[in-house]
Amino acid sequence: MNGDLLHILQFVISAVLMAGGIFFVIAGAVGVLRLPDFYTRMHAAGMTDTLGAEMILLGLIVQAGLSQTSLKLALIAFLLFLTSPTATHAVIGAAHHAGLKPKLGKYRALAPGEEPLAKSKAKAQAKSKVKSARKSRAKKRVK
Amino acid sequence: MIRSVIILLMVLAAYWLTLSGYFHKPILLIMGVISIFIVLALSWRMKILDSETVPYFHGKALGYYVWLFVEITKANMGVVKAVLSPEMEISPTITKVPMKQSTDLGRVTFANSITLTPGTIAMEMCEDTILVHALLAEMTEPSGFIEMSDRAGWAVSDPMLGVIEQGAG
Amino acid sequence: MEQALHYLNVGTAMFLLVGMALLLGRLLSGPTLYDRILAVNSFGTKTVLFLCVFSLIIGRQDGVDIGILYALMNFIATIAVLKFFRYSALDVSMNYKRGNRGGRDRS
Incomplete structure (x- = not known):
């Protein structure tokens, strides 16, 4: 009976931790797809590397209990904790050194009903074309 | 020197036992002892056995990392909200953060903590400033960086920051 | 309970695969x-x-x-690729002197 309770507790803690980790991992992947430029994508990748990975590994450690596997999993968590910021810093430093220009200032994605910028530009171009056509017609008339 | 040798010995022994997992096979234990002493001899010859061999071997650093983990969790919430909301209102900024650390270890700890917190990434380290790229403009408040710098200096017991704290208090 | 843990792990693995597929999109279109x-x-x-x-x-x-090995290899591979694209050589010394940032070590 008591053992059963412990097993249920183990399952619940592990499930909560792994669900949280999965949420951060998927959010990081979606962020890497959605964000507008390289420097901002880096932040989403960092989110996956820190909290997502650590939470999934903690959930696995809770599952494995006191054993050699959980020690190894803790070692992996420690290695990721050390190497991921270093790799992030190296990638972003290399991009900065190579002269990749960051997008700065406010940025807002398009709301679902809004027209994308390219379309409105195309409309403006079409309008200006109409205007220039009118002008040329007017010139012809003058002639 | 002797202290770092002893601590490195213990860490390497724990590493070997974690990876192999055999406690009662004499041949494997002897192999482990031999390889540990080879590593010790090599690092002696490379002259890298100094205070930086065992950077965080006191309780202060553990407290600092607990605080950092809480900060990472908070920052993660902010970034997730910004990324998953349909409008995705972000305001990327680049700021210069002053760095008062005097030792290399302190500088590494501070910059690593900035990068570990999602939303801020250390782009480049200069003499006494760090170029930081932030996802949201409100993440670049100087007070947060000053607190993190003070705590990082406290974790590695940086002499410079101790003087500053005494002067301020 | 064993069964439940098994299903939990399988579900986690599936979601990780979904995340990896999303990243493949960025990898191909970057x-x-x-x-x-x-x-x-x-x-x-x-x-x-x-x-x-x-x-x-x-x-x-x-x-x-294998996971431990992969974590280490991943880090080293990233650093090696970045170094190669920065110096177009892998034999540049990493002796980093202040003031002489980047470029070959001339000592």
Whole structure:
């Protein structure tokens, strides 16, 4: 009976931790797809590397209990904790050194009903074309 | 020197036992002892056995990392909200953060903590400033960086920051 | 309870695969080289997690060892690729002197 309770507790803690980790991992992947430029994508990748990975590994450690596997999993968590910021810093430093220009200032994605910028530009171009056509017609008339 | 040798010995022994997992096979234990002493001899010859061999071997650093983990969790919430909301209102900024650390270890700890917190990434380290790229403009408040710098200096017991704290208090 | 843990692990592995597929999109469409390096690095982290979950699903420890190796290899590969693209050589000394940032070590 008591053992059963412990097993249920183990399952619940592990499930909560792994669900949280999965949420951060998927959010990081979606962020890497959605964000507008390289420097901002880096932040989403960092989110996956820190909290997502650590939470999934903690959930696995809770599952494995006191054993050699959980020690190894803790070692992996420690290695990721050390190497991921270093790799992030190296990638972003290399991009900065190579002269990749960051997008700065406010940025807002398009709301679902809004027209994308390219379309409105195309409309403006079409309008200006109409205007220039009118002008040329007017010139012809003058002639 | 002797202290770092002893601590490195213990860490390497724990590493070997974690990876192999055999406690009662004499041949494997002897192999482990031999390889540990080879590593010790090599690092002696490379002259890298100094205070930086065992950077965080006191309780202060553990407290600092607990605080950092809480900060990472908070920052993660902010970034997730910004990324998953349909409008995705972000305001990327680049700021210069002053760095008062005097030792290399302190500088590494501070910059690593900035990068570990999602939303801020250390782009480049200069003499006494760090170029930081932030996802949201409100993440670049100087007070947060000053607190993190003070705590990082406290974790590695940086002499410079101790003087500053005494002067301020 | 064993069964429930098994299903939990299988579900986690599936979601990790979904995340890896999303990253493949960025890897294929990344406008710059650095986007692709970032995608590969993140993909490697997810591979490590997947290996750990997978080794618990099949009930063998070996996957975790491979995971340790993969984590280290992933880090070293990222650094090596970046160094190669920065100096177009791998034999540049990493002796980093202040003031002489980047460039070959002339000492």
